[in-house]
Amino acid sequence: MKTLILTWILIVxxxxxxxxNVDYVNILKQYQTYDTIKYSLPDFTYQSDKSIELIDxxxxxKIDSIAGNGDEFERQIRLLKWVNNTFKHNGNTPxxxxxxxxxxxTIGQKSGVHCGGxxxxxxxxxxxxxxxxxxxxxxxxxxxxxxxxxxxxxFSKKYKKWILFDPTYCAYFVGDQxxxxxxxxxxxxxxxxxxxxxxxxxxxxxxxxxxNSSEHYLQYIARNMxxxxxxxxxxxxxxxDCLDYVHLIPKGYRLGSMPLGKVxxxxxxxIYCIDNQKQFWE
Numbered sequence: 396m397k398t399l400i401l402t403w404i405l406i407v408x409x410x411x412x413x414x415x416n417v418d419y420v421n422i423l424k425q426y427q428t429y430d431t432i433k434y435s436l437p438d439f440t441y442q443s444d445k446s447i448e449l450i451d452x453x454x455x456x457k458i459d460s461i462a463g464n465g466d467e468f469e470r471q472i473r474l475l476k477w478v479n480n481t482f483k484h485n486g487n488t489p490x491x492x493x494x495x496x497x498x499x500x501t502i503g504q505k506s507g508v509h510c511g512g513x514x515x516x517x518x519x520x521x522x523x524x525x526x527x528x529x530x531x532x533x534x535x536x537x538x539x540x541x542x543x544x545x546x547x548x549x550f551s552k553k554y555k556k557w558i559l560f561d562p563t564y565c566a567y568f569v570g571d572q573x574x575x576x577x578x579x580x581x582x583x584x585x586x587x588x589x590x591x592x593x594x595x596x597x598x599x600x601x602x603x604x605x606x607n608s609s610e611h612y613l614q615y616i617a618r619n620m621x622x623x624x625x626x627x628x629x630x631x632x633x634x635x636d637c638l639d640y641v642h643l644i645p646k647g648y649r650l651g652s653m654p655l656g657k658v659x660x661x662x663x664x665x666i667y668c669i670d671n672q673k674q675f676w677e
Contacts, residue, residue: 419618420585422536426621426645427586429672434656436641436667436674442630444525449631452497453523462524467553468575471526471560472567476596478517479565483507484599492636496520511545513562519631521549529629531559531578533619538651544619548578556580557676564612566597579676582620621645625675627665637663643675644668 462470485507496519514530521528527550548557568576659666
């Protein structure tokens with residue numbers, strides 16, 4: 396697997412392209428640890444690939460054929476590339492609150508969808524293949540919902556961990572010996588001044604990017620590796636106004652008055668805020 400090796404000089408790694416000069420890696424270092432308290436949470440669930448909705452979705456888009464042969468990771472990469480090449484990115488397209496992956500796919504082929512829409516499409520593609528998958532909203536340390544980025548994670552039986560895939564940029568990361576990285580891995584390597592590698596196929600919206608664009612992307616990822624939101628139920632149909640989710644924050648950080656481990660009800664959504672990363676990635 397060819398990769399583009401990007402060495403980060405993290406001590407002087409500053410973000411200047413977002414309107415301010417901020418060392419986001421240093422912020423991650425200040426909040427590097429998590430707690431080990433076990434919170435009472437509902438289990439994350441993943442719709443079976445035997446469900447009619449996912450079977451129909453898989454047949455409609457010939458996902459089996461796209462995945463092809465080879466090992467699990469090779470098939471997951473082919474599906475990542477297919478989503479990136481088939482569905483357009485458009486950050487300005489409003490989406491209906493009640494949606495499913497087929498609706499998103501139709502919009503994505505016409506006018507395009509934002510990063511969250513692409514992450515949900517890839518999430519559903521993986522679920523239809525029997526891979527456990529979630530979409531993850533990644534945020535910075537700002538207490539407002541400020542310019543997040545949404546990615547897809549899929550559990551790898553081969554590597555025994557969650558692997559991060561970004562369908563917006565056709566991106567994933569690998570570390571030593573070209574082993575693919577999870578969000579946990581990426582955050583840890585950032586805070587410990589370790590190198591990571593970005594795949595050669597990286598590009599936005601099927602357009603090859605320059606080295607500067609790659610650097611901008613890496614900065615953007617570092618910025619949004621502070622806290623994470625993940626839905627509890629992962630399935631074909633979504634009601635974004637009534638989405639139950641878990642919000643992972645680092646130890647010592649507080650999100651307003653939200654108590655740790657307690658369910659907060661907003662409208663018809665249940666929110667659990669925790670600082671136990673092991674429990675979040677189970």
